[in-house]
Amino acid sequence: MKSPQHHIDKQKVNELISKQEYGKALNYLHNIRLNTSDTKKIDALIEQINTILRFQNRDVFASTNLDMDPWFE
Numbered sequence: 001m002k003s004p005q006h007h008i009d010k011q012k013v014n015e016l017i018s019k020q021e022y023g024k025a026l027n028y029l030h031n032i033r034l035n036t037s038d039t040k041k042i043d044a045l046i047e048q049i050n051t052i053l054r055f056q057n058r059d060v061f062a063s064t065n066l067d068m069d070p071w072f073e
Contacts, residue, residue: 008032013045022049 008029016025026049033042 007036008041008045017049017052022053025049 013025013028016022016028026046029042029046029049033039033046036042
């Protein structure tokens with residue numbers, strides 16, 4: 001039987017993600033990743049959380065021309 005430190009508690013990860021506590025979820029997954037040899041599922045979860053963070057933190061106004069509209073000239 002595997003020790004509790006070496007398997008993913010999916011319920012805990014789901015709760016952290018549903019509360020949008022992505023940092024805690026990432027820390028939890030990275031700690032488990034250090035203690036296990038099978039990292040495919042953990043890597044997939046980490047990539048999913050990183051993708052969520054990338055979309056949430058995207059600057060949608062970075063390339064718009066808000067101050068120099070041609071109809072105001």
